Amino acid sequence: MGDKEAKNMKKLLSIAAVAALVLTGCSKELKVKTVDKLTVEYGDTLDNNKLFDAKKSDKNIKVDKVQDFNAKKVGDQTLKVTFTDGDKTIQKDVKITVKDTKKPEIVLKKDKVTITAGDKIDLKDNVKAVKDPVDGNLKYSDKEIKTSGYYVDKGKLNTKKAGTYEVIVKAFDANGNKTEKKFKVIVKKKEKAKATTEGQKSEAAQNNNDAGQRSETFSPSTGNQNAGTNGGQGSSTENTESSSGSNGAQSSAPSQVKPSTPAPAPSEPYIVDDGRKMGLPISMQSPLFDDPRAAEAWAEPFYNSFDENNPYLGLGFSSCLVKFSDGSRKYSIYWY
Numbered sequence: 001m002g003d004k005e006a007k008n009m010k011k012l013l014s015i016a017a018v019a020a021l022v023l024t025g026c027s028k029e030l031k032v033k034t035v036d037k038l039t040v041e042y043g044d045t046l047d048n049n050k051l052f053d054a055k056k057s058d059k060n061i062k063v064d065k066v067q068d069f070n071a072k073k074v075g076d077q078t079l080k081v082t083f084t085d086g087d088k089t090i091q092k093d094v095k096i097t098v099k100d101t102k103k104p105e106i107v108l109k110k111d112k113v114t115i116t117a118g119d120k121i122d123l124k125d126n127v128k129a130v131k132d133p134v135d136g137n138l139k140y141s142d143k144e145i146k147t148s149g150y151y152v153d154k155g156k157l158n159t160k161k162a163g164t165y166e167v168i169v170k171a172f173d174a175n176g177n178k179t180e181k182k183f184k185v186i187v188k189k190k191e192k193a194k195a196t197t198e199g200q201k202s203e204a205a206q207n208n209n210d211a212g213q214r215s216e217t218f219s220p221s222t223g224n225q226n227a228g229t230n231g232g233q234g235s236s237t238e239n240t241e242s243s244s245g246s247n248g249a250q251s252s253a254p255s256q257v258k259p260s261t262p263a264p265a266p267s268e269p270y271i272v273d274d275g276r277k278m279g280l281p282i283s284m285q286s287p288l289f290d291d292p293r294a295a296e297a298w299a300e301p302f303y304n305s306f307d308e309n310n311p312y313l314g315l316g317f318s319s320c321l322v323k324f325s326d327g328s329r330k331y332s333i334y335w336y
Contacts, residue, residue: 030090031058032083042100042175043071043134051081051094060085072134074098074175102133104171104179106150112184116191117162117306118314123152126183132173147172160306162189192303192316269328275320276332286333292319299333 033056040046048063067080079094107128115121130138130150141151150171157165165185172178276285289295296319302312312335320334 030061030083030085030088032061032090032092033057034081034092034094038094038096040071040096040098042074042098042102045071046096048081051079052083057083058085062086064089069096071098074100100134100173100175100177102173103177104130104132104138104150104173106130106169106171106179106181108169108181108183110183112186114186114188115159116188117160118190119159121159121185123154123167123185127152127169130169130171135174138171138173145172147176148174157185158306159185159187162187189304192318269324269326271322272325273321273323275322275334286335288322288330288332290330292331295319295331295333299335 033053035051035053038050046066046069048066051063051066052061054061061083062085063081064084065082069077069079076095076097079096080091081094082089082091084090107130109126109128113121113126124140127140127150130140132138135148139149141149143151144153145151150169153168153170155165155167157167163186165187166182167185169181169183170178171180286295286299289298296317299312299317302310303315303317306313315335317336318334319331322330322332324330
């Protein structure tokens with residue numbers, strides 16, 4: 001081989017070497033700089049452009065595919081991400097963290113609710129809506145819960161006692177985020193019912209008159225009811241004598257008609273008009289007082305008490321007059 005041919009061979013070898021270098025450079029791996037830390041909000045769509053740093057990666061890099069991402073799984077996740085420049089591709093692991101920072105939302109109908117002592121109330125009726133921004137409406141629970149729902153903390157609410165109370169609606173989402181909203185329950189004192197209507201007054205007066213007449217015509221010593229013969233207003237002895245001389249037909253056996261009040265001793269004043277009889281049985285009647293205001297002062301603590309053992313629980317009251325056979329008057333309480 002001559003010198004000329006040798007030179008041509010060297011040139012060909014040089015060209016081949018350069019071509020090989022070029023080809024090797026074209027097939028090198030894509031350069032992609034993935035993010036070190038990425039936080040994604042619970043329920044949000046993943047922004048693929050945030051998975052890598054475009055300034056520190058090759059040109060024209062895009063995300064081609066993402067695997068293993070769950071927007072509703074709170075905590076750390078490792079994603080398999082495929083990147084491409086349109087010609088070559090590469091797959092890398094990218095670590096992210098899903099966090100839920102959005103709290104439930106509570107909407108109330110009113111900021112305060114007013115009832116009367118003794119009334120029933122369903123506190124959840126004042127709740128218009130409770131929902132999570134991602135998972136939607138949350139269900140009510142009648143017990144205390146810590147996740148996925150809401151309940152109403154009654155606090156010191158006593159619907160039987162007048163006062164202003166604060167209750168709290170507590171809501172929790174699936175991931176334990178908590179929201180509270182308060183409203184007031186105003187319990188008004190139960191007003192005293194009016195003693196009677198005009199019709200009731202008339203009926204009560206008639207009943208009292210009848211009771212008084214029965215008491216006056218009843219003979220304490222014999223238990224007989226006077227028949228109205230020979231004047232009918234005498235003592236029991238007079239009644240006995242007159243009965244024996246009146247047509248010879250009146251029986252000396254006691255009458256079966258019972259008085260509405262216990263028969264008093266002849267020497268003691270007895271009740272002729274008892275306003276208490278319009279209300280409860282004698283066993284639940286109130287003491288006697290010289291003044292109607294004293295009677296009402298005695299009844300007031302019972303009226304304001306919501307103790308289950310209170311015999312007058314849930315009743316209204318009014319002072320009433322009690323008349324005696326000697327003309328004296330006392331005052332007591334008529335419960336109804």
